[in-house]
Amino acid sequence: MSALTLERIAKNYGEVETLKGIDIALESGEFLVLLGSSGCGKSTLLNIIAGLAEPTSGDVRIGDRSVVGVHPKDRDVAMVFQSYALYPNLTVARNIGFGLEMRHVPAAEREKAVREAAALLQIENLLDRKPAQLSGGQRQRVAIGRALVRRPKIFLFDEPLSNLDAKLRMEMRSELKRLHQMLKTTVVYVTHDQIEAMTLATRIAVMRNGVIEQLDRPEAIYNRPATLYVATFVGAPPMNLLSATTTPEGLSIAGLETPLALRHGLEAGRPVTLGIRPEALGLAARETALAFHAELAELTGPELVVTGTVGGQKLVASLPPASGVSPGDRATLFAAPEAFHLFDPATGLRLNRDR
Amino acid sequence: MSSTWLTTRAWLLMLPLLAVMIAVIGWPMAETVRLSFTDAKLVGLTGHFVGLDNYAKILSGSNFRGTLSTTAFFAIVSVGIEMVLGVLAALLLNQQFYGRTLLRALMILPWALPTIVNATLWRLIYNPEYGALNAALTQLGLLGEYRSWLGEPGSAMAALILADCWKNFPLVALIALAALQSVPRDLIAASLVDGASALNRFRFVILPYLAGPLMVALVLRTIEAFKVFDIIWVMTRGGPANSTRTLSILVYQEAFSFGRAGSGASLALIVTLMVTLLALAYGALVRKAAGSAA
Incomplete structure (x- = not known):
């Protein structure tokens, strides 16, 4: 009961x-x-x-x-x-x-x-x-x-x-x-x-x-x-949202030449909204990489919150202060595959096939 | 700029106003005090110094004491009824119902009327030959024959109190209604969840927010009722058989009907002193109430 x-x-x-x-x-x-x-x-x-x-x-x-x-x-x-x-x-x-x-x-x-x-x-x-x-x-x-x-x-x-x-x-x-x-x-x-x-x-x-x-x-x-x-409601700074399209091997992020390798199980050519939490991004080499152009760095104390772009789309990353990323830097950001959330841009519903 | 110059300039700027105030308040007041120690008549205003004779005569006479108790009776009963009626009306008008705004506006009307108009209106209602009250009561079968409500000592005071309450309870209701709006909604909700009955809700939730403003209403109304003049003057002139004669009426009669300016002035000063004491006592009460509610 x-x-x-x-x-x-x-x-x-x-x-x-x-x-x-x-x-x-x-x-x-x-x-x-x-x-x-x-x-x-x-x-x-x-x-x-x-x-x-x-x-x-x-x-x-x-x-x-x-x-x-x-x-x-x-x-x-x-x-x-x-x-x-x-x-x-x-x-x-x-x-x-x-x-x-x-x-x-x-x-x-x-x-x-x-x-x-x-x-x-x-x-x-x-x-x-x-x-x-x-x-x-x-x-x-x-x-x-x-x-x-x-x-x-x-x-x-x-x-x-x-x-x-x-x-x-x-x-x-x-x-x-x-x-x-x-x-x-x-x-x-x-x-x-x-x-x-x-x-x-x-x-x-x-x-x-x-x-x-x-x-x-x-x-x-x-x-x-x-x-x-x-x-976007849960998490601070809020989750990054990027426009992307599915490819057979992964995702093509708008404005980015190299597609992202990611297993998603969706049909190719489908527009999706890609969500990545700022704290899921790091500089240590992982499976998936994003070419990042830093524009603004804010030190909050425990974290260095870096705002920049990925293929012209805005992206925020929470990095360790020791990473020393400063405005103007080009860096490669990495994330684990499970950190990539896929949503239907029209309905807002989650598309990932979760294990 | 030195502070002495600032002070001097402040006084200079206030001088015209001060002069006017001294002329219209200060001087008459001083004259009243002076007259109260003389046996001056209204005509001529010259008289001989008689010391405290006027005061002694007034305070030892039965006229004054009778009038004082009439005044107190009028003030206590009418203000008491106004407070109860006002709070009940406010509680009602604070409920959610259709036409509430209209009713709130209508309720103010009696209070918005000038006292003289209200008094004249009620004199017509109480009229022994064609008054609405007589007509209503006889047609309902509650009254055998027309009565002179204002002409009989037994009913004149009651009739006056009714007319005064009709006019003044809206003021209390208005103040209480404003206070009711300040009761936090959460507090009402908390008392509902805690299981307080309607009576306990009034006592523990609403009354604390009502007490301060009601005290102000009580002060205003008591002082006004204590020095009541116009409504009585229009309706009964203090009669019949002095049954509705209050202190202000007595002062008027003494000074202007009987032309005894000296003792009239003493009487007026006694009344002023009593109202002042009343105001001071209430002021202390209000400050105390304000302190506890904060």
Whole structure:
């Protein structure tokens, strides 16, 4: 039995189709990240799971119970918001225990649960403060604590780290990972941050225009993106895209004289979009080579990000700083055959026959 | 440029305004204080210095105390009703429904009317011979014969309070409605997921955002109600049998109807002092409320 099942979920706001048939089955203990840019429908989907919005059609099941039309409080879910959404005139302790208080849990039991959650989140010393006296990171810990004490079937997170500064965001990310590993909870987590998605998720659903483009484990999303959109959304700097045509032995890249040797299993003469991740390119000799003309080199610290052209088409490569490539240099870049992703330029779908 | 010159220039620039303010506020105020220590009549305004006699007479007389309690009754009851009605109206108008914008605009209308117009309107409604209230109540079978609503001490105050509430609850509703828009949507959503009932949601989620602005509305309305004059003057002139006579009416009667400028001035200063104290107390409350909500 799945912990959460979404079946053909559609949501229309007037003429606008925000969600167009979403299917997800989530096992207990999974950490699902809904990833996409703003307006893709990920928050709407989360609200539908929470019961804060109702789907136009489709079914939501928590465990084996359909919860469509069930009030949020009766769904056994807890939610953490981007804005923390703490009750401003209640202390931290009462904020954390609010859900239990509203459910008439006896005070002693409530206090014990609050203490446990606070200990887990290392905010025991803040229990008597008001939200206004807390930092952003502390507030988000309180909000997570408020969800934890309820021991719900499903935790819902709506961009919980987006309001934090970069350092704190990384800290809280590890914290969430630690909590999930320890508590083995079932989580649905909405974000537009691909790093959060990659690091936290057991599975990622990349969403775009109300549909799921790909639902898979993080490494599969990264290594075998199902569509051009997924390929360019995940990864920084984003994947390079080159126009090419298939030949019997490989690929002919537009603007490049020598064709690329690559086994692709596609009929010859077919136009494709070739995707290569900047970090998959290197100077060490490998199977496949690309003649590269460097134009700009940016040192980020651990990497030297070199922008240039391959046959007149733009290409970015993340190289070791020691490679010493500088603007004006001509270099040969190498990559392993599995680093070449082929997409249909018209549909954006992946063409590689994956092993 | 030296700072003394800057200061001097600032004062020079403000001088014309200061002169006007002294002429229209400062001097009359000083005159009022001076008159309050004399037995001056309205005609001539010359009188003898009588020290604190006026104050002593007013504070020990039953007229003042009776009027003070009438004023307090009017202020507390009408402001209380306005606050409750205003918040309820705001909660209603904050819901999502068809025609909401129209209703929001309509609600402002009573408040947009000049007080004199509102008072005249209600005097017509309460008219003992052809008033709409009498007609409505008798036609509904709730009233046997026409009554003089403003002519009977028992009903005049209630009728006045109703007219005042009708005019002023929209102000409270407007302020409360604006405050309601500032309640974060996420907070409402969180309380839904946490399982808070409608009453608890109001108490823990909405009220914290409503308290500060409502306090401001309370201050404004109480001070206005405490020095109420125009609506009463138009509708009842303080009658019948002084049952609707408030402090401002008393001041007017003392100074202008009876021509006793001296004691009228003392009375006016007492009322001013009371309103000032009220404003100061409320000011402290507002600052406290603002501090806790932040």
